Amino acid sequence: MAERMIEFRDALREAMSEAMREDPKVFLIGEEVAEYNGAYKVSRGMLEEFGPRRIIDAPISETGFAGLGIGAAMMGLKPIVEFMSWSFSLVAADQILNNAPKMLYMSGGQLQCPIVFRGNDGAGGQLGSTHSWCVESLYANVPGLKMVIPSDPYDAKGLLAAAIADPDPVFCLESERMLSMTGDVPEASYTLPIGKAIIRRPGTDCTIVSFGRPVHFCMEAAEQLAKEGIDCEVIDGRSVKPLDIDTIAESVRKTNCCVVVDQSWSFASVGSEVAAEVHRICFDDLDNHVHRVHNDDVPAPYAHNLEAEMLPNARKICEAVRSVTYNA
Amino acid sequence: MPIDITMPRLSDTMEKGTIIKWHVAAGDEVSSGDVLADVETDKATMEMQSFDDGKVERIAVKEGEPVDVGTVVAILLEEDESPEDAAVAQNQPVAAAPAATVESSSPAAVPAPEAQRSRAGNLKLTPVARRLAEEHGIDPASLVGSGPGGRIVKRDVLAAVGTSTETRSAVPPSAAPTPATQSQPVVIDPVPTPAVPVTAVQPVSTASTNSDIIAIPGSLQSHSEPLSNMRQTIAARLVQSKQSIPHYQVSASFNVDPLLALRKSLNQQLEGTGSKISVNDLVVRACALAMYANPLMNASWGGDSIVYNGAVNIGVAIALPVESGGGLVVATIRDADRKSIRVISAETRALSEKAKTRGLTVDEMADSTFTISNLGMFGVDDFTAIINPPNSAILAVGGAIQKPVVRDGELAVGHEMKVTLSNDHRVIDGATAAQYLVSLREYIENPAQILV
């Protein structure tokens, strides 16, 4: 098969469009998704194909349209709710955290909530602290939701397609900084299993676990470290929830060392969860405590150099790997 | 009740012991305090004494068979007991002697987890290092950690096992000699089975198979022998030392004519006293005295610190006779800087004698701060030695060789002795090592100072 290189944003759109062609219960609602063609052009052309009843421009009113999506999902529709940025989802926190993930439980199994919330997560680039949210740690704390973080166009299509098909609420965390990334994406529909990690690079000396955009920093670090004689295994978790701890643990049993790279803040985070699980499951296999690379524990700054320093990067990952393998 | 005599725990780290010689046999009467056997531990050969009076009913463990601490090695009958009592007792579970009796013949038997855990409490070692050490039967206490604060990490254990990650992945397990020889027990059947793949590192004689080979007296036979505890310890410690300590060497040649003259003169004076000073004795004291100006040479690597030792305890490597299994131990001459040549000489001789016959106690081998290995008596010119942790340096001493030398610009015949200092670069830099050799030369070439 010839390669078909498309952008991350187009891969997302393909997942949505294919689902919408397949199932009339699927619709898209969000700010600027229709006539504007998407604030980030993810939904470009969808209004034309599906019309205004299924591609719905919402007012700037996250609580309103997130809650509307939840109600629609309770009635059996399959809404895709786009947050222009997950940073804006905070004003809808009650809806997305209190209603969507708990509806099944509170109703004793009577009401499912098959909804997808998706949008840009992570520092977009000098957007300052209110717009640079990494919500994964905050939201993954809540039982009843699932969370996927694609790191390339292929995963973007496969994971979003799986999210739409999933009967539970799924949070799909994309990255503004990756939307223009191109990758080989099959034209045909496909889904990737939610809750299954992938080994991006096999290695023997140290396991590096990450999600989403920082996976690329991990790969960069692994190349550098290979030159130093440290052979890293890079695992792209793909899903935060369910977390594929089995794949991670299997790797750590082999390497005996683990670094977790998480673009959210360290306290009570996805990174600390992975670390705790690795410590629990792989205790007798560890040659050092799990090391973590996170955003620095400060609000995201505006200045270019400060922001670059605050985010996880290859240098920090290299340092962590050297330290965890006693090569510091 | 008959008394179970169990393998005693004779060192803090001992998990297994091997009775290398029984001093009693079934039927012998023994009293409390009698030596029952010599036991080789992970560190030394020790005496096992009886704590009761009675008659040896049975010896339960053969010589040379390693068993776990706590295993019943013999059964003692008290005065009014009969062998039947022992038979009854045998069928009862013995709390002090776990089932290890049966499994003890396997050297790989895993030590009791309780023992492992209690010891691990005093050591800093990572979980995987602890697990690997257990799997390979390595006593973690024998390892020096290369991690922060001396933490024993995976590579330290692997180094001790002799398979670092690199070599492990480079050499597939099938290429290791052990499985090959196991599948071809030469003792039983010297003709190899063709089905067994011949690997590169297989012993040569089994590879060159020819049933017509005529046995030549004194020629070699391929076979394998299980490692003695001492050999295991030597293997583990030295591999670990060589792989985890950044070694480098600095050599020098000393004019030993004055030293030999002094020795001759001293020995003439001591004639009839039973004392006899060796070159090595003088080197021991010279090395000790040279520490004053070079305290780093007497220091240890502490992981996150350098530990300067106040006492100067010189370890002297002693080769053990091949007849009794060979190997090597390091006897410690404590406070060698404060002892006279005569005392050093007497101590060294006594320890060497004891090492070769009865074995040294743990105390007699502990706490060295610097080691000397002398192969001069074999006519060796020079060699390099592997550092004996936690020392930071070891001096390899060659023979005092008569050779043409240049003295005061003139060609002459004199004696030179070559020494090679192996150093831990984490502690000792090249200039420091060189400076130490300058100090040492000062003493060796002006030996009167050694006596002061």
Add this chain to the structure above:
Amino acid sequence: MDVTTVMSSSPSTQEAARAKTPIPGPEVLVKWLRDMMLIREFEVRCMQAYQNKLAGGFLHVYNGQEAVAVGCIAALQSDDPVITAYRDHGHALARGMDPKIGMAELFGRIGGCAKGKGGSMHFFDVTNHMYGGHGIVGAQTPVGAGLAFATQYEDEVINKRPNSRVTLCFLGDGALNQGAFHEACNLAKVLNIPVIYVVENNQYAMGTAIDRCTSAADQLTKKALAYDMDAIEVDGMDVIKTYCDMKALVDDVRANPRPAFVDMKCYRYKGHSMSDPRKYRTHEEEQSYESQDPIDTLSKFMLKTGVLEEPAIKAMSKEVRTEIRAAVKWAEESPEPDISELYHDVYVEQWGPYTGTSFPQFMQDESKGGS
């Protein structure tokens, strides 16, 4: 008559619109009376159970507001979705929930509508189109818009037919000050969603009188003006008036899908919850409303019009008491949920410790009975 004109015009025009809606026949009135009695008795027994520690958590009873739930829901089709906040027992019962299922939920038993996982504030009965029971003030209002969006979408977008359903989304007057409500109204209007926001204006946001916390307290319909929504005031103490006003509005919204707003005037006899000493209002005030009790009002109307005789009403009251007593007994006998329920209904599919989901027993029984 176009309800829109009613909204913006004088009360007398609304009166006229109500007059257009015929009062239902005796059978319906009897049912309403019985439903209101059932709700009242249910709430009384809830309070008793609460004090006997059979029920835990928060308990918000509906005494005094029975006409609202019964009258509004009577104006609906059976498949019109209903959603409300945490004072939800009345709506669930009016929508047809079996009282024993509700009582078991209150007691935290497996036989409850949510298997004992929801409690008093989360009465769900999807077979009767009751979508909860929501604990956070105002949070159900965007969700209500979503329910209505979905029914309309199913009709108009998927099945290409006219809108056939109307959603009633109840909220308290205190919820008027939640942002979620305003976002929901705006969105509903922008998208023309057939949802009616029924503000059960019992005049207290917990312990705070409405004029102390809500602007335009004397005329809440002004709130709807901001969203260009139709709005009416309804007497929620009289089930017939409630029904007639709501019926006209519901039918109109069904035919012309759009959101609407109802200021449903009523009174909460009891405190906000069981721990409320009601020090913020006078005994006289409470008595004045209790004298307009909706059950008495309907009973008197029925006696006056000869629909029912006094003994029949007494018999009905006794019958209801017996039914609720049986419900309490049934609930008490229902086992506590098995501990395994803890990991059930968290996710639809099994993974990790989660064991998937299943309908509560009463729905399984219904589907068996139905097949």
